[in-house]
Amino acid sequence: MYFKTSAVAATAVLATSALAQSGNSLVDVISGNSDLSTLTALLTNGTFGNFSSLVNTLSNSTNGNWTIFAPSNSAFDGVQITNSTDLSSILSYHTINGSHPSSQFKDGSNIVATNLTNSTYDHFPSGGVPLNVKVSGNTVNVYYGANYANVTSADNTASNGVVHVINTVLIPPTDVNSTALQAGLDKFVYALNSTNSTDGINKKSGITIFAPNDGAFSSDALAKYNSSQLANILAYHVVEGLYFSSNLTNLTSPINITTEAGQNFTLDVSGGSVKLTDVSGNNTAHVVKTDILTDNGVIHVIDSILIPAQNASSVAANNTNITSSTSGVGSLFESREISRVAVALTVLSAFAALML
Ligand SMILES: *[C@@H]1O[C@H](CO)[C@@H](O)[C@H](O)[C@H]1NC(C)=O
Ligand SMILES: *[C@@H]1O[C@H](CO)[C@@H](O)[C@H](O)[C@H]1NC(C)=O
Ligand SMILES: *[C@@H]1O[C@H](CO)[C@@H](O)[C@H](O)[C@H]1NC(C)=O
Numbered sequence: 242m243y244f245k246t247s248a249v250a251a252t253a254v255l256a257t258s259a260l261a262q263s264g265n266s267l268v269d270v271i272s273g274n275s276d277l278s279t280l281t282a283l284l285t286n287g288t289f290g291n292f293s294s295l296v297n298t299l300s301n302s303t304n305g306n307w308t309i310f311a312p313s314n315s316a317f318d319g320v321q322i323t324n325s326t327d328l329s330s331i332l333s334y335h336t337i338n339g340s341h342p343s344s345q346f347k348d349g350s351n352i353v354a355t356n357l358t359n360s361t362y363d364h365f366p367s368g369g370v371p372l373n374v375k376v377s378g379n380t381v382n383v384y385y386g387a388n389y390a391n392v393t394s395a396d397n398t399a400s401n402g403v404v405h406v407i408n409t410v411l412i413p414p415t416d417v418n419s420t421a422l423q424a425g426l427d428k429f430v431y432a433l434n435s436t437n438s439t440d441g442i443n444k445k446s447g448i449t450i451f452a453p454n455d456g457a458f459s460s461d462a463l464a465k466y467n468s469s470q471l472a473n474i475l476a477y478h479v480v481e482g483l484y485f486s487s488n489l490t491n492l493t494s495p496i497n498i499t500t501e502a503g504q505n506f507t508l509d510v511s512g513g514s515v516k517l518t519d520v521s522g523n524n525t526a527h528v529v530k531t532d533i534l535t536d537n538g539v540i541h542v543i544d545s546i547l548i549p550a551q552n553a554s555s556v557a558a559n560n561t562n563i564t565s566s567t568s569g570v571g572s573l574f575e576s577r578e579i580s581r582v583a584v585a586l587t588v589l590s591a592f593a594a595l596m597l
């Protein structure tokens with residue numbers, strides 16, 4: 242909704258920064274909406290930095306067209322903004338290049354790159370931490386990390402783009418383990434940590450993770466594996482490259498996907514469900530939740546654990562794929578030289594927790 246009543250007051254604020262411009266620019270649309278007065282204040286009152294250059298960009302259509310997911314006033318309740326780099330990153334994460342009215346988004350997931358390219362946050366090869374604009378009938382939600390915002394007022398059209406009002410401030414995801422925890426994947430995160438795989442997976446760029454849910458870890462299927470084997474099993478669930486659901490739904494025949502464990506699994510789509518089959522053919526998993534975006538890739542939740550076909554002694558040798566990776570600074574498997582005793586102890590404690 243566009244609340245005309247506040248336009249005069251908001252224009253006065255902008256006039257003081259000498260950036261006011263008659264017309265229907267993104268700045269006019271934002272400052273003219275009383276439900277966006279906090280955002281307007283953040284852009285113009287200088288408390289958390291000087292955003293006059295951004296305001297200028299958004300005022301002048303010669304600078305390009307933009308789509309803004311604009312958090313409403315109540316969206317800022319409880320959000321701690323402490324400084325300008327913080328706010329600047331958050332604002333970039335709410336901005337996408339080009340004018341994208343809601344009619345441009347197809348039903349289902351739409352992965353869009355934001356203007357957030359700061360390397361502290363952006364670990365995507367193509368640049369720009371993505372959001373997932375998910376459409377279902379008349380409902381539009383913006384998914385970020387394991388969370389989402391509702392679009393409460395779509396298509397506030399400006400001469401240089403469009404504003405969609407949302408009810409939550411989008412906070413960029415920080416790492417795989419944090420996003421996975423927020424998604425309720427506690428046992429997967431515990432398994433990453435217990436095998437010292439967390440740093441390795443966090444340092445990757447542009448990956449797809451098929452993360453088993455907690456239910457998948459409840460069987461004793463993993464009890465016979467030691468820590469380094471478990472690390473390899475986890476690596477078997479990580480794939481170089483970005484496979485969003487939109488890349489997978491159109492498959493007409495099964496495809497082989499090479500994992501970070503150096504072995505393939507098969508991915509097949511039939512009857513609307515995505516099925517993964519490991520090399521043995523004995524273990525299958527189904528994707529139960531798609532497109533959880535993190536800072537370096539995408540997580541799909543699966544309902545079972547896949548096992549790479551290799552015996553314990555060959556595990557380390559087969560891991561060259563990940564240890565020699567150009568994008569990974571670390572390895573998913575950092576401590577192979579640990580003693581058997583240490584492994585046994587770690588594994589016992591790891592599985593005590595995994596089996597909870
Ligand atoms: C500027 O706006 C922000 C957000 O509404 C507010 O927290 C801050 O107190 C304002 N600062 C001034 C000086 O008005
Ligand atoms: C818009 O930007 C262009 C190029 O930067 C500049 O020449 C022009 O004066 C600006 N217009 C206004 C109204 O600020
Ligand atoms: C912005 O969009 C308008 C309308 O689609 C188009 O005519 C214009 O060229 C675009 N401007 C820029 C700088 O891309």
Ligand SMILES: *[C@@H]1O[C@H](CO)[C@@H](O)[C@H](O)[C@H]1NC(C)=O
Pocket residue numbers: 323324325326327
């Ligand atoms: C800005 O705020 C963020 C988040 O609160 C914090 O991590 C960062 O250290 C702060 N930077 C400066 C320069 O104060």
Ligand SMILES: *[C@@H]1O[C@H](CO)[C@@H](O)[C@H](O)[C@H]1NC(C)=O
Pocket residue numbers: 295298299307333336356358
């Ligand atoms: C988006 O990022 C580019 C490159 O950093 C910058 O030039 C542009 O002004 C940004 N646009 C907005 C609306 O923040």
Ligand SMILES: *[C@@H]1O[C@H](CO)[C@@H](O)[C@H](O)[C@H]1NC(C)=O
Pocket residue numbers: 326327330359360361
């Ligand atoms: C990127 O973000 C970090 C953390 O907020 C900040 O310290 C840094 O100045 C930012 N870099 C740029 C180029 O804005």
Ligand SMILES: *[C@@H]1O[C@H](CO)[C@@H](O)[C@H](O)[C@H]1NC(C)=O
Pocket residue numbers: 380382390391
């Ligand atoms: C927000 O979106 C969720 C998921 O689509 C929906 O269940 C909920 O009712 C929406 N909330 C509001 C306030 O629109």
Ligand SMILES: *[C@@H]1O[C@H](CO)[C@@H](O)[C@H](O)[C@H]1NC(C)=O
Pocket residue numbers: 431434435437
């Ligand atoms: C992660 O593993 C380390 C040992 O490698 C352990 O000290 C730490 O408590 C674990 N953290 C969590 C959250 O499980």
Ligand SMILES: *[C@@H]1O[C@H](CO)[C@@H](O)[C@H](O)[C@H]1NC(C)=O
Pocket residue numbers: 435436437468575576577579583584587
């Ligand atoms: C993980 O790293 C910690 C600290 O380097 C080490 O004590 C522990 O044994 C390692 N665990 C495994 C399973 O490699």
Ligand SMILES: *[C@@H]1O[C@H](CO)[C@@H](O)[C@H](O)[C@H]1NC(C)=O
Pocket residue numbers: 416418419422439440443
């Ligand atoms: C995620 O893992 C990193 C190590 O890569 C660690 O510093 C951070 O505390 C972890 N976050 C959570 C929420 O466990």
Ligand SMILES: *[C@@H]1O[C@H](CO)[C@@H](O)[C@H](O)[C@H]1NC(C)=O
Pocket residue numbers: 482483484485487488
């Ligand atoms: C998935 O599709 C996008 C475009 O929609 C493309 O950029 C990307 O490369 C595809 N991923 C893979 C792994 O082919």
Ligand SMILES: *[C@@H]1O[C@H](CO)[C@@H](O)[C@H](O)[C@H]1NC(C)=O
Pocket residue numbers: 487488490491
């Ligand atoms: C998948 O198929 C739909 C409908 O045929 C099409 O609109 C879409 O672009 C396709 N996606 C990819 C990644 O090929």
